[in-house]
Amino acid sequence: MSRPLVAVLDYGIGNLRSAQKSLERVGADARLTADAGLIADASAVVLPGVGAFGPVVEAIRSAGLDQIAVDAAASGRPFLGICVGMQAMYEGSEESPGVAGLGILPGLIKELPSTVKRPQMQWNKLVVADGARQSPLLASLPDGGDGAWVYFVHSYAAVPDDFTLATCDYGGPAVAAVQSGMAFATQFHPEKSSQNGLAILKNFVDLAAGRLRTVEASTA
Amino acid sequence: MKVARVIPCLDVDEGRVVKGVNFVDLVDAGDPVELAARYDKQGADELVFLDITASSGNRDTIVELARRTAEEVFIPFTIGGGIRSVEDARRLLRAGADKTSVMTSAVQRPELVTEMANEFGSQCVVVAIDARRSTDADAPPSGFEVFTHGGRNRTGIDAVAWAQEADRLGAGEILLTSMDRDGTRDGFDIQLTAAVSNAVGIPVIASGGVGSLDHLVEGVTEGHADAVLAASIFHFGEHTVGDAKDAMTSAGITVRPSD
Numbered sequence: 001m002s003r004p005l006v007a008v009l010d011y012g013i014g015n016l017r018s019a020q021k022s023l024e025r026v027g028a029d030a031r032l033t034a035d036a037g038l039i040a041d042a043s044a045v046v047l048p049g050v051g052a053f054g055p056v057v058e059a060i061r062s063a064g065l066d067q068i069a070v071d072a073a074a075s076g077r078p079f080l081g082i083c084v085g086m087q088a089m090y091e092g093s094e095e096s097p098g099v100a101g102l103g104i105l106p107g108l109i110k111e112l113p114s115t116v117k118r119p120q121m122q123w124n125k126l127v128v129a130d131g132a133r134q135s136p137l138l139a140s141l142p143d144g145g146d147g148a149w150v151y152f153v154h155s156y157a158a159v160p161d162d163f164t165l166a167t168c169d170y171g172g173p174a175v176a177a178v179q180s181g182m183a184f185a186t187q188f189h190p191e192k193s194s195q196n197g198l199a200i201l202k203n204f205v206d207l208a209a210g211r212l213r214t215v216e217a218s219t220a
Numbered sequence: 221m222k223v224a225r226v227i228p229c230l231d232v233d234e235g236r237v238v239k240g241v242n243f244v245d246l247v248d249a250g251d252p253v254e255l256a257a258r259y260d261k262q263g264a265d266e267l268v269f270l271d272i273t274a275s276s277g278n279r280d281t282i283v284e285l286a287r288r289t290a291e292e293v294f295i296p297f298t299i300g301g302g303i304r305s306v307e308d309a310r311r312l313l314r315a316g317a318d319k320t321s322v323m324t325s326a327v328q329r330p331e332l333v334t335e336m337a338n339e340f341g342s343q344c345v346v347v348a349i350d351a352r353r354s355t356d357a358d359a360p361p362s363g364f365e366v367f368t369h370g371g372r373n374r375t376g377i378d379a380v381a382w383a384q385e386a387d388r389l390g391a392g393e394i395l396l397t398s399m400d401r402d403g404t405r406d407g408f409d410i411q412l413t414a415a416v417s418n419a420v421g422i423p424v425i426a427s428g429g430v431g432s433l434d435h436l437v438e439g440v441t442e443g444h445a446d447a448v449l450a451a452s453i454f455h456f457g458e459h460t461v462g463d464a465k466d467a468m469t470s471a472g473i474t475v476r477p478s479d
Contacts, residue, residue, distance in 0.1 A: 013340075014313065014340065014341070014344075015290075015313050015314070015316055015317065015318055015344075016314075017287070017290050017314065017315060017316040018290050018294070018316050018318070021290050021291050021316070022294050025294070050340070050341050050343060050344065051340060051341030051343075051344075052341060084341075116222075117222075117421065117422070117423060117446065118421070119342070119343055119392060119422075119423075121343065121392065121393060121423050121446075122222070122223045122224075122225055122265075122423075122446070122447075123223055123225070123265055123476040124221060124223060125221075149476045149477075151265075151295070151296060153296075153343045153392075154343075168221075169221045170221060189296070191294060192294060192295055192296045192318065193294070193295075194260055194294055194295050197294060198294060
């Protein structure tokens with residue numbers, strides 16, 4: 001079976017090796033790259049990210065990957081933002097006022113409530129939104145991913161809206177996964193979420209390989 | 221929802237797992253990557269590797285360990301020991317580590333914590349604190365003193381104040397070890413754990429002294445730790461991580477179940 005080429009956007013930040021190795025584990029030919037040609041040829045694109053919103057967005061811009069990411073997310077090819085990579089897809093964040101995000105998704109990233117320890121650095125359970133259990137990202141998990149444990153590290157999160165696939169409870173609902181067309185994003189780290197995370201990445205890679213039927217979440 | 225984490229710790233010397241008893245007698249307990257994969261299967265929430273290799277010049281062995289672990293194990297792991305610079309941390313993070321832990325180097329040069337946080341984000345920066353009770357006349361106010369160099373050197377620094385300072389400098393987490401309890405199997409130093417946990421706004425991992433599953437429970441319920449770390453009770457097969465999770469669940473603590 002062919003291994004779909006998955007471009008993991010490399011703009012010099014963080015631990016990209018785990019993302020690469022986990023994608024390879026579930027059948028992808030995963031490459032860390034900032035090469036526009038390779039990214040254009042890829043069956044799917046992953047935008048990872050750790051650290052603070054501002055530096056991440058600035059690093060994406062400095063590497064010349066901002067428009068490439070925006071185009072990839074709009075191309076209809078599967079796209080996956082992870083953690084601060086997800087946050088960078090929004091219009092901005094309370095963490096870095098004045099820094100414009102990529103604007104792939106609408107809205108602002110907000111700080112988690114002060115009633116809980118920040119960062120949330122723990123495993124937490126997905127609460128899948130009504131109508132989102134058919135999302136190809138989560139569909140293969142028991143109960144469409146509802147109740148699945150995944151690993152989070154973040155102090156900021158998106159606010160639930162029509163794109164929300166799942167939230168987790170951390171001082172209120174924090175957005176855990178979203179879908180807009182074929183653009184997906186997870187606040188949690190699927191590459192660090194053991195078997196559940198690998199199952200989610202396998203769904204993504206199978207989508208990229210055309211092995212999974214494309215069903216958009218009814219909420220998206 | 222607060223979910224307590226269970227973290228097996230693997231002391232690594234020249235690429236092999238060992239567990240120190242009061243940091244002196246070392247017993248070989250196997251290949252770190254195999255052991256890590258086993259703990260992942262058992263439901264470990266994270267792993268910590270502490271590099272205790274004496275020859276500090278050669279960092280390649282521990283970088284290679286990070287590299288191999290990232291290929292086999294898909295839960296978060298921290299590497300500590302001998303990290304003296306942003307560059308040391310960068311090599312480990314690029315090799316696949318999720319977090320890097322600093323102790324002696326952070327006490328010697330606290331700006332290192334901020335430099336690492338600015339470069340990689342706070343979530344990558346764990347400040348490890350080895351603390352010991354002191355009843356000397358010049359004991360620090362909390363009664364707990366920071367030790368460095370694997371517990372050999374006293375600093376005169378107050379452990380609770382240092383934890384607060386580490387939080388302010390940009391640490392994402394505190395790994396707190398009681399040197400009095402480490403290797404004793406008498407349980408965590410609950411007073412120390414609670415004093416630090418209640419004083420900082422970032423997560424605290426309790427470490428040092430676990431000899432039974434009840435000790436893990438106490439670390440959370442009485443010590444207010446966010447995570448509990450243990451080595452020998454897991455390494456020698458006395459208990460699985462699943463046993464630990466079951467005991468914690470029975471005590472009313474929310475954990476990620478081990479299937």
